[in-house]
Amino acid sequence: MLKDPLARIVGKKSWGDYFLLTLETPRISAQAQPGQFIMVRVNVHPSPILRRPFSIHSKNEKTIEIFFQITGLGTELLSQHNPEDSLDILGPLGKGFNAGEALKNKDVAVVGGGRGIAPLYFLSQELHSLGASPRVFYGGKSQEDLPLKEKFEEIDIDLTCSTDDGSFGFKGFVSDLFKAELEKFTPLHIFACGPEAMMKKISGIAQEKNIPAEFSLESIMGCGFGACWGCVRRIKRDNKDEWVKICEDGPVFSGKDIIWEEEDA
């Protein structure tokens, strides 16, 4: 965990309101693990006042990437930065995915919904290099919401897509696609990130089939390193449930520990 006040933007791509920034930050890159995140200061002025958390999307020798969608003022300001600008970042933060040796030569499933695909590229690369066989399921509302499709295809990962409107791939939610595919293969482990309702469904399917599953959760964060207690989530462990800091104990949690939010009536 460290601060890099001058992480230089060395690459920028965009697809509609989705953005991919490449940041040169050798020390943070060296420490980064799949599922960890960084806190980015999006502007020098104190409004909006907080840094924004972003999953580490990939890493290279000296760089990391973040992938995000404009969802508010913070991400909008961030999207306006250009190559050669520097960003003030903290990282790598949090506890990532458990992509260990046990998964070598095994089938594993990686399920991403919308911008929730962000941490799963780094994870898929890691799984690939471990010798595991990740199958990636990537869903979006429409074809435009699958901007990273080619990127996954380039690294020779088995990718299956879904869109809610049927404009590309399976028509329906990625959780429905995943459920249907589970008739044909049985992964040893599931990793997922996406909207709450999607993750809740995947967690239900995983528990039904008795497959361990991990989820990367999202939250508004005050600090990103455990000091403010602002980003808590209800987690049950050792037979008791409590508010746990997503930034420090997560953002990745085991599906069986997460207490999922009730759907709004």
Place this chain on the structure above:
Amino acid sequence: MTNLSVDLGFIKLKNPVMAASGTFGYGLEFEPFIDLNRLGGFVVKGLYYSPREGNPPPRLVETSSGLINAIGLPGIGVERFSEEILPQLRKYSTAVIVNVCGEREEEYASVVEFLDKREGISAYELNISCPNVEQDGLCPALSPEATFSVVRLVKKTTSRPVITKLSPNVTDVVEIALSAQEAGTDALSLVNTFLAMAVDTETRKPKLANIYGGLSGPAIKPMVLRMVHQVAGRVKVPVIGVGGILTGRDALEFLIAGAKAVEVGTANFIDPESTVKIIEELKEYCQDKGVERIETLIGTLKT
């Protein structure tokens, strides 16, 4: 060589910059980013006697140049604090101040009674002003009588110095300050957060699960500065300014208005190095202006 130290009477700080309770964890969270020895002191997160859960999320919402929180004082309680945290803080030669909470007066007393047996605490800061633990922001700091009563009880219980942290959510903060002084407080910190709220216009729901929270950050600084100026002119005990300090210049405004020291809060989230940067900026200011001792700036507002 500029002398940044300030003397609060009961304790001498190596510089006037402390970290504010609730924004600095238990101090250890900032070890990866700064050398805690650089600070004048730091106030650890509010402690009740027993561990506490705090409020349900969402606990945070940003507003223009500000942050509303309704964390609700979760914490590990005095026992775990003494066993797990305090020994790790002993290696630092800076003032460690424990922010003390209580659901009732007696709890404040039992927290300090427990902690009095432990070494490594420079002072207590009485948190009688958190707006997030009772309905409608109710807390002792809203009444001169309740303030007097809890400060008196804690002062009778401990021989360690006591700083009383006041609430801005009152008609006349001077009245409360005088009451705390009469009860024997050694210093006052001004102020805790402003009771506030924000509404999601899409869902028409409050943006905080708790509905109300406490506003902090640069948005509140001018109001806090006014309160510090009012109180510092009326009390004998030292006043510590807390509210929206982001830069050395912000801290200087408080010193000039009469604060003997400051606490830096929300800035710690924006930049975990804020406290150290502010100290550097104070030093630069003094060097530029030929100020040999920063103490000579305190309360020098020209009116």
